[in-house]
Amino acid sequence: MRKSFLFLDTITNKVDAKGRVSLPADYRTIVKELSTEIVCYRSLTAPCIEGCTEELLEKLAADIENSTDFFSEDQDDLTNLIFGDAKRFSFDSTGRIVLTEKLLKHAEITENAVFVGKGKKFQIWSEENWAKEEARIREKVKLSRPCLRIKENNND
Amino acid sequence: MRKSFLFLDTITNKVDAKGRVSLPADYRTIVKELSTEIVCYRSLTAPCIEGCTEELLEKLAADIENSTDFFSEDQDDLTNLIFGDAKRFSFDSTGRIVLTEKLLKHAEITENAVFVGKGKKFQIWSEENWAKEEARIREKVKLSRPCLRIKENNND
DNA sequence: CAAAATACCATGATATACCATATTCATATA
């Protein structure tokens, strides 16, 4: 039995005329093992779709309920936006989900969808936008290596 | 039951046309005992592949989830880079993993892969690049021996 | 009843799991 459930890797799949895309097999495994569902919404900060398990959204909701003061008012507003936008996506027997027009348009996705793992979350990009975004981030990291320390210090 | 699981030693194995390499037996033992998986990604700072257990990445993901807000920009960028690039590698009954073209290219690996233990993590180098890197490190240590102290004290 | 959304089937490409052989390494023995 696995202990960890992380969305990893970067995988490009085709989107057909109906908006159908294969959810990467690894991602499906996580959904099955946690007996949850995938939830997607428009990213608030980038031209991409953001996704996670419904389980994670439930946790977020619980956190807000239990300790309101822990979250700033701004964050509370943002969370509202996400919950309002989020939609549940279940995949069929062949492993595909059907993305909505609204989401595809926001992410400017036409032919291909690029799934990018983010640990507990993942994103879906158009090839062009992801290429730009990855370049931007790599450039940024080159200039400020200290950020990486977070990782290095994580030993025990 | 063992308490510490460190990736040690330097081992060279062949990479075949499909990118298959034997994971050093010692490394396999660690993976089995922790019932986890190996995760590899391109080093952000050197021409080599970096690897660790999925367990370690899981800790990182947990830290990110807890220590910062859901919407921090830096965290967002960093998680994209690390989790988006990282890929899970499970070994078959003979102990081999199949490295991807992307990773091999980044590390300039063709014939042989050099596994270098780094404690909680390890690296995979081409023979040429590792020779250079090792020489560089040894030279650096010669010039500033005090640094070594820091390292020695770090073990427990 | 028409249109759209959803579920199922078929196929080729790709990746994975397994078997067989060679090599290395450690131990024992002369």
Add this chain to the structure above:
DNA sequence: TATATGAATATGGTATATCATGGTATTTTG
């Protein structure tokens, strides 16, 4: 010290299973 012996590991090859994707049937909904 050199050599024999056996076990563990590494490596080459091949069969098998999985996955992505195009197409079609079936159900839902207005």
